[in-house]
Amino acid sequence: MAGMNLTLKVWRQNGAEDKGRIVEYKMSDISPDMSFLEMIDVLNEELIQKGDDPIAFDHDCREGICGSCSMYINGEPHGPEDLITTCQLHMRSFKDGDTIYIEPWRAAAFPVIKDLVVDRTAFDAIIQVGGYVSVNTSGNTQDANALPIPKADADAAFDAATCIGCGACVATCKNSSAMLFTSAKISHLALLPQGKVEAQERALNMVEKMDELGFGNCTNTGDCEVQCPKGISLDNIALMNREFLGASLKSEK
Amino acid sequence: MSNSAGLFSSSLGRKYLMAITGLFLCSFLLIHLIGNVSLFTDPVQFNEYTRFMSSNPLIRIMEIVLVVGFLAHIIDAIMLTKANKAAQPVKYAMDKKKSTWYSRNMGLTGTIILAFLILHLQSFWYGYKFGDVAMTLDSSGAAIKDMYTMVLAAFSQSWYSAIYVVAMVLLGTHLNHGFQSAFQSMGLRHKKYTPAIKKVGTAFAVIMTLGFISFPIYFYITQL
Structure with a gap:
């Protein structure tokens, strides 16, 4: 199965004082079997190779039990599927050509530390x-x-x-x-x-x-x-x- | 903080107040609708009913309780909404909610209902008490203010009747969420009873909306 082409719109914010903005990234040849966080890992590898700052995001166990991952994906916490965390979300839940918004949790009590990482x-x-x-x-x-x-x-x-x-x-x-x-x-x-x-x-x-x-x-x-x-x-x-x-x-x- | 004194300054205390005042206002709506039925049956009876409502001492006391109930509900809502807006200062670029539109917009529907209420009080409460109301005869032949004709005159205007219909539809959505929500806020939730409470709430909302819009619609059409 051919990989998917995706457009990511990711919230980038360099620290609590920064105003922050949505930055667009084009992804190509993404395997539907990848987890969502693996897809972000791939993007971060590309950013590091280009000398850019990788996207900061919380993750730990990657098996849906630690409660670390916290991404607001296309308007929903942990993305479009029910009863899973972001780390349990797979790229097969998206279609080739999709645009995906990725934002941090929004709450005054959860201030953004950097990019997608909030202080909980x-x-x-x-x-x-x-x-x-x-x-x-x-x-x-x-x-x-x-x-x-x-x-x-x-x-x-x-x-x-x-x-x-x-x-x-x-x-x-x-x-x-x-x-x-x-x-x-x-x-x-x-x-x-x-x-x-x-x-x-x-x-x-x-x-x-x-x-x-x-x-x-x-x-x-x-x-x-x-x-x-x-x-x-x-x-x-x-x-x-x-x-x-x-x-x-x-x-x- | 003293917990007992601070009950109504806490988030949950304010929710209890919203729930209690909301259910109290529901009881008022029911009584108001029942009282209005005589608009359809007998003009003389309706005029006598309005005279009773504006002169009976017990009703006058309840009028004050009602005003306090409305004010508590409104002021509490403003305080809660202010805190809620402050709790989420930055909005999402993309946000998909699974909840109903009306459950998320109680503030909006409530504000429109309040605007309607002011118009409604101005036309009928103020109009009856301080306005120039024509006189007619009651069942014993004594003079009585002709509220019935006043209502008919108001509903003969298309814009006026239209505002009533829109406001009452929004009231229905407000009640549909608010009624069952009041029970949840008070912690009254049960596997067996909660589905029934939700059905009663929806039925109450539908009856109130259809009941109250029947007056402007009927009197507008019959006077065309």
């Missing part, structure tokens, strides 16, 4: 105020079956825990809201007995931090759920809304 430490900051269970687990592990957990709760907690924190939800949200991410972290712990103990405090602290970092508000359009590479459900946002309401009313702080 805001997510770490949300985790740091409650995305954990305060239990000492060293040397005194109890039998797993000592705490019975309903199957439905275990499944829901596990579904929420599949969030890899890539930021696609924030990127696609018209309000750059981090509610799908934050709610996934809140519910995956709140649904389990170990996490339930601190559930209310966690909801209050994580929501407060999320607001403070400049993420927008949820308007329930549902774009996040559609674009999430792990299929995190809006059920989690509803659970967060319930937890936060109850916690706010009961809190003595």
Whole structure:
């Protein structure tokens, strides 16, 4: 099968202070079996050989689990296919002659570091105020079956825990809201007995931090759920809304 | 920050306020539509109904609650929208959304509905209270303001009726997203009930739109 010819329109921005611009690159003989990131690797090889600055982009595991890759491809986070990350996207999802826009995540809370790389430490900051269970687990592990957990709760907690924190939800949200991410972290712990103990405090602290970092508000359009590479459900946002309401009313702080 | 005092300054607190005021305004729409049905049945009954609505003390108190509800809904929406715009200062060169147009444009439809509301209040609320309204007789033979004729005169103008139709269609899209969205914001989501809530919301939106546009359309056509 002959290779594809593509036109790439890539966001180039030389550091946080630079204004940034879309730069066009012509690609030829691209194999449909290549992954999207391999295609960018090929382009970067060409740029390096010409003495140009290669395109900076985040990537790590390249198997859809680390949450590093973060490209807004043709108007969608992680490109046109559902339930995959950018590294799992292949060139067979495009046609010969296609023009492909590649942009970084857009959110005030995710400032661009360079080209397609954004600073996602805001997510770490949300985790740091409650995305954990305060239990000492060293040397005194109890039998797993000592705490019975309903199957439905275990499944829901596990579904929420599949969030890899890539930021696609924030990127696609018209309000750059981090509610799908934050709610996934809140519910995956709140649904389990170990996490339930601190559930209310966690909801209050994580929501407060999320607001403070400049993420927008949820308007329930549902774009996040559609674009999430792990299929995190809006059920989690509803659970967060319930937890936060109850916690706010009961809190003595 | 005190969490209990800060409830309504938090993102979620503001969403709860949007939801509660939105559902309250839905209840007003329903009552308003039911009250208007007498426009079709009996002019005398309609005039007596408007007199009751503008003189009953309980209704007058609810009028104030309604104004507060509208203001809270509008001011909260402005604050949320401002924060949302600030959260995404740079737009994408290419952006494809999978969500519905109306779910993303609640601010736009809301603003148009507000503009309509001001026109509507100016013609009928202000017009009835402070305007020059002709008098007629009620069922007991006493003098009463002839609101019925006033409504007919307003809807005989094509541009005026057209504005009503457009505004009510937009209100329908606003309700279609807003009704079910209010339940989600309050955390009321359930595998069994949420699909039903969405259907009720859509049915409510359709009934409100068709109900309210039936008046301008009917009175415009019958007066041609």
